[in-house]
Amino acid sequence: MENIKAIRGFDDVFFEEAKKFRFITNTFRELFRIYNFEEIILPIVEYKELFDRSVGEITDIVQKEMFVFEDKSKRVLALRPEGTAGVVRSVIENGLLYKKPFLKLFYEGPMFRYERPQSGRKRQFHQIGCEVLGLEDPASDFEVIKLCFEAFKMLNIDITLEINSIGCPVCRPSYREALTSYLTNVEGLCKDCEERRFKNPLRVLDCKVETCKDLTKEAPVMLDYLCEDCSNHYKSLKTYLDTFNIPYKENPRLVRGLDYYTKTVFEFIKDGLTLLAGGRYDNLIESLGGPKTPAIGFAAGIERLMLFTEAKSEEPLYTVVYIEDTKLEAIKVANELxxxxxxxxxxxxxxxxxxxxxxxxxxxxxxxxxxxxxELKKGIYILKNMFTKEQKEIKNLGDI
RNA sequence: GAGGAUGUAGCUCAGUUGGCAGAGCGAGGGAUUGUGGAUCCCUAUGUCGCGGGUUCGACCCCCGUCAUCCUCCCCA
Structure with a gap:
């Protein structure tokens, strides 16, 4: 009979890998605790429409990477591809915004995207992230970034922080227009960029192909088009980062794949791989039917973090070794220890x-x-150090 | 969705212009029934990813399929 195997892209995590996984989530959880976040535990399945309306209907995540299915009563459901949409849905549905002056929530759990698996990318993967809802102060952006920065320090990962502002509905349209008209006159873009030019012009700036980079060197950047509000917000954030010595790189070409971002966006990047990313989304809650509420959050990919993490060394393991006659005594010793x-x-x-x-x-x-x-007769135990081979007699287990 | 590489023992990998399936590591056991890691001896590893085809004969050649890894798209 054929052995049953795990589904492609759905990995088992055990031993050292499981330890790393927990080391990472525990690290974030500890930071969430001291930053006064509360946990929110959410369903993995939602109506597909939630993601259409939040992540964005034209994004790849929604168009080709979602696990979508019908349940028995023909509802169109999806496994969540990311965490923010569910948090916002829940916050609106449960009226949480009316219960507190602002909300600081964190979540952790599996996300699903139907992609070709590769290094640091699985179909079921895990994110840990947070959302701050109801604060527009750039200091809240700073706090979120600072928390992430601390996490990488604790995880001992050397990382680059990149930040940018992608504006808001007031200023982005004029920039988009400027960029589109600039791109229309450019020739020689790569095949992908030819498509992006219309579909998602901001992404052209992000292209890895050298010729595209050259061709867009002179392209207009969002920062020059920011409205006063967005510009001030961005400046304040940078002031906070400078004041508290958080090193960052301004990347005017940094864009994010999800539709809902406004103003601040940021990524923590290691060897070209984004380990953690986030940003502000001041209009999402309203667009999903909630009260107009500014918000910012991030998500970290746990599998990606694991690529650069060493599990912490373990606490000592005591073993009890006995001769057949003294088995009961051995069990007692274990109980006591x-x-x-x-x-x-x-x-x-x-x-x-x-x-x-x-x-x-x-x-x-x-x-x-x-x-x-x-030993039983003499009322002693032998304690042997397995590294040095040294052994000594002890009378009380409490002395160990 | 596109491109490339790879599937042989639990793991890492050899293998023959097509002629009985191999090594190392690991595992289990052992002159040592109260002292481990090194050494020595013994033992078992298996539908050669799966299905078809060519052939007297296929692990090897051909077709298909599945899986893994890497890259792209995209994203954490």
Whole structure:
């Protein structure tokens, strides 16, 4: 019979990888705690329409990367491709914005995009992120970026922060027009850019092809077109970043793939790969039927972070090794040590002491507590250091 | 959706112009029934990704398919 295998792009995570995963999420969770965020736990399935209306109908995420299906009553549903849409839906649906002056929420969980799997990119992947709703102050942008910056420090990942402002409905149209008319007169763009030129002109500026980069060197940049409000917002953010020594690179070509962004956008990039990205979305909540509410958030790709993360070293493992007659005593020892918070394994496999020590070694023991008939008689335990081979007799397990 | 590479033991990989399937690591056992990591000895690894075709004969050649990895599009 054919063995059942996991679905393409849906990976199992175990051992070291699982530890890394948890190290990353715990790091963010700790930061969310001290920045006073609250967790929101949301469904993985939503009406497809939610993503059409938030992420944007013309984006690739919606057009070709969503897991869409009909349920038994013919509702068109989708596995969530990102987290913000669900948060906003929930906040509106539950009237959360009326319950507090502002909201700071974080989430964590699987997201789904139907793409070709490759390094740091799976069909089921995981994001951890947050949303600040109801604050328009650029200091809130700063706080969110600062939190991310701290996270990378704690994860020991050397990273580049890039920022930009992509304006708002007041100023973006005139920029878009300027850019489009500039691009119309450019010849020799790559095949992809030929399409982007109409579909999503801002993306042309982001192209990796050298000739495209050259051809768009003189292209107008958003920063020159920002309205006063957007411009001031951007300046203030930079002032905060400078004041608190957060290094960043201004990238006037930084655009984001989702439709809902306004003003501040930012990415944390490592070796050309975006590990974390976010931005402001001051109109999304209103456009989804909620009250007009400014907001900013980010999402980090956990699998991508794992590519550059070392799991933290483990706490010592104590093993209890016994002779068949003293098995009960061994279990008692384990119970006692665990009561004291130690990580303990009883070596239940292996027929003799030699074997059991070998097994203790293989599972990575730091110590072995040896308890046999002789020790039992004398009322002692042997504590063996598995690295130095040193062993000593102890009377009380509390001394360990 | 497009391009490229690769699928042989648990892992890393050899393999023959087409003629019985190999190594290392790991695993299990062992003169040592109370002391592990090194060494030594023994043992088992398997539908050669799957399906078809060519052939007396296919792991090898051909077609298809699935999967993995990488790149692009796109994105965290």
């Amino acid at each position: 665990r009561k004291n918070g130690k990580r303990v394994e009883i070596i239940l496999k292996g027929s003799n002491l030699k074997k059991k020590l070998e097994i203790a070694d293989k599972i990575g023991a730091s110590f072995a507590i040896i308890i046999g008939p002789d």
